[in-house]
Amino acid sequence: MRRDRQVLVFDADDTLWENNIRFERAIEAFLDQVVPPAPDRAAARAALDVIEAANAATHGYGAQVFLRSLGECFEQLHRRPATAAELAGFAALAATITTAEVELLPGVAETLASLAERHQLLLLTKGDRAEQQAKVDASGLAGLFAAVHIVPEKDVVVYRRLAEQHTLTPERTWMVGNSPKSDILPARLAGLNAVFIPHQHTWVLENDAELDPHDGGVLQLAAFAELGEHF
Structure with a gap:
């Protein structure tokens, strides 16, 4: 009734x-770039999940916080800061979240x-x-x-x-x-x-x-x- x-x-x-599928697609593209030096793809994704949880608690949600998480994950996996060119690539991935219809x-x-x-x-x-x-x-x-x-x-x-x-x-x-x-x-x-x-x-x-x-x-x-x- x-x-x-x-x-x-x-x-x-x-x-x-639809929302999270955009993040998932961006994450897959990010992992394509960072996994070779990392132990494996699952470990890299697990590291990103931990970083995203911490940043969400501190900074909230959205494309800019996601971009921050990508940069921090890259630095953790590679043990060095991302270059300007690498950061620009991450920014392009984050932009796909807000530009799609x-x-x-x-x-x-x-x-x-x-x-x-x-x-x-x-x-x-x-x-x-x-x-x-x-x-x-x-x-x-x-x-x-x-x-x-x-x-x-x-x-x-x-x-x-x-x-x-x-x-x-x-x-x-x-x-x-x-x-x-x-x-x-x-x-x-x-x-x-x-x-x-x-x-x-x-x-x-x-x-x-x-x-x-x-x-x-x-x-x-x-x-x-x-x-x-x-x-």
Whole structure:
């Protein structure tokens, strides 16, 4: 049965449009350049993951932080700073993340338009404000949301603040996203319901938390379009 008159809060990256696959492609190209002197490709990727996690905690997200991580990883693997030419190559890889057109995931545009007729929709995305706003603008979806929130991080405090700001009723509010770490678990800790829609290219650092299979407040769907069957 469809739930009527709910508040649906949507994640953006890898929930509404493709995002991490761009990073993965850039990383593969980076590894093509740095692996020969490294022990092996898996070890190089593991080193980059550790560096990205540290930089995300300190500097946040986005292309510039990603570029910083590439440079630090290169220096760690090669035991020397990258040259100007090498840094320029890394910058070109990082630029591919922000220059490509926004690619909506299947069923997103039509499903959101239908949901907006019956529910209040909000957008909550984290990352670099300018980069995220550019994607929101390019997506053509902004007009479907009652409000768009771009935050540095998504944790339980952010969800509680969102609920207070919009006077949300927790039992009628659902966070929809692909990340257990940023979308599902902190929303549940804040007392909200959640809809988990896995994405095969979810960033490893966003996918390293496990959901409780017995949590009745989490609805798991296989595809975005299935939202229309429940809301």
